[in-house]
Amino acid sequence: GENVEQHPSTLSVQEGDSAVIKCTYSDSASNYFPWYKQELGKGPQLIIDIRSNVGEKKDQRIAVTLNKTAKHFSLHITETQPEDSAVYFCAAHQTGANNLFFGTGTRLTVIP
Amino acid sequence: DTEVTQTPKHLVMGMTNKKSLKCEQHMGHRAMYWYKQKAKKPPELMFVYSYEKLSINESVPSRFSPECPNSSLLNLHLHALQPEDSALYLCASSHFDRGYDNEQFFGPGTRLTVL
Numbered sequence: 001g002e003n004v005e006q007h008p009s010t011l012s013v014q015e016g017d018s019a020v021i022k023c024t025y026s027d028s029a030s031n032y033f034p035w036y037k038q039e040l041g042k043g044p045q046l047i048i049d050i051r052s053n054v055g056e057k058k059d060q061r062i063a064v065t066l067n068k069t070a071k072h073f074s075l076h077i078t079e080t081q082p083e084d085s086a087v088y089f090c091a092a093h094q095t096g097a098n099n100l101f102f103g104t105g106t107r108l109t110v111i112p
Numbered sequence: 113d114t115e116v117t118q119t120p121k122h123l124v125m126g127m128t129n130k131k132s133l134k135c136e137q138h139m140g141h142r143a144m145y146w147y148k149q150k151a152k153k154p155p156e157l158m159f160v161y162s163y164e165k166l167s168i169n170e171s172v173p174s175r176f177s178p179e180c181p182n183s184s185l186l187n188l189h190l191h192a193l194q195p196e197d198s199a200l201y202l203c204a205s206s207h208f209d210r211g212y213d214n215e216q217f218f219g220p221g222t223r224l225t226v227l
Contacts, residue, residue, distance in 0.1 A: 034215065043116075043202050043218035044155065089154050098143060098168055098208070100216060102154035 002027040004092050006103025013080050014111050021106045023090035024072040030092040033073045034100070035064060038087045047088075048075070080110045115139075116219035118203050124225045127193060133222045135186040135203030143208035144186040145216065146178060149200040155218075161186060162208045193226045200224070 003026040013019050025033075031052035036044035050057045050064045050073065057064050061080075066073040077084055090103040116137045125131050135144065143162045147155035160168035161180040175197075177189040186203055200221040206214035 036218075041220075041223075043118075043204075043220045046215055046217065049215065093214070098145070098160045098162065098206075098214070099157060105152070105154055 002030055002092055002094075002099075002101040004090060004101045004103040006090050006106060008106060009104065010107045010109070012109045012111060015080060015082060017080055019077045019080050019084070019108055019110075021075045021088055021090070021108070022072060023074070023092075023103050024070075025092040025101070026071065027092070027094070028068075028071065029094045030101075031095055032093040033064070033066060034091050034093070035075050036089045036091065038089065038105075040086075044089060077108075080108075082110050082112050084108060085110045116203055116205055116217050118201075118219040118222050120222055121220070122223045122225075124227065125190065125193065126227050127195075129193075130189070130191045132190065133188040133201055133203075133224075135188075135205075135219055136184055137205040137217070137219075138184055139205060139217065140183075141205035141207055141217075142183060143206045143214060144180060145204040145206075146176075146186070146188050147202040147204065147218075149202055149221070155202055159188075190224075193224075195226050198224055198226045 006023045034049035037047045038044045061078045063076040088106045091100045119134045146158040149155045158172045159178045164180045175192050179187040202221045203219040204216040206216045
């Protein structure tokens, strides 16, 4: 089955700096990679996703890159703000399957 | 309406109680999911319903009993739970259409404490 590894487990950055979270996956059949943000006491919220036919996707301050050959994908947050503080989960998915395979999560703290 | 709602937000129950968690969505999604999330861990898939039929049961103990009365509602019936079942229970929904990558939308969860 699929195995998704995520690093780092914790990340502290100064407000305005960039944050990068990296994930690797094991199953080359995975072709959809969402990122979720989970704030304290809330459910995971989809913030950005990327499909395997695309190398990079951007949405304002958030970007995701995918390297299919190396089987890794990364989340980039620029100009971080205190409200970006949360736990971020990457996930991998295969078309036609229902399972999302989650990474272990990264706790991001943005220091004002 | 792009929301998944869950009730109750918090639930405290004894090991002999019977209770139910409820989930509702009105996005026309035909796949609905129950996840269990322990502190500082990712969500773990418990059950998947597609077109109101149970399609995945990830070897969950029988003290958890899911039910999908219609395409918008998902219940999780709880009976004789153990303290280690205390967790955040998340409901999610997505389109179910083979060949489509199904974005899953999560509800806010029910925080369950078993005494």
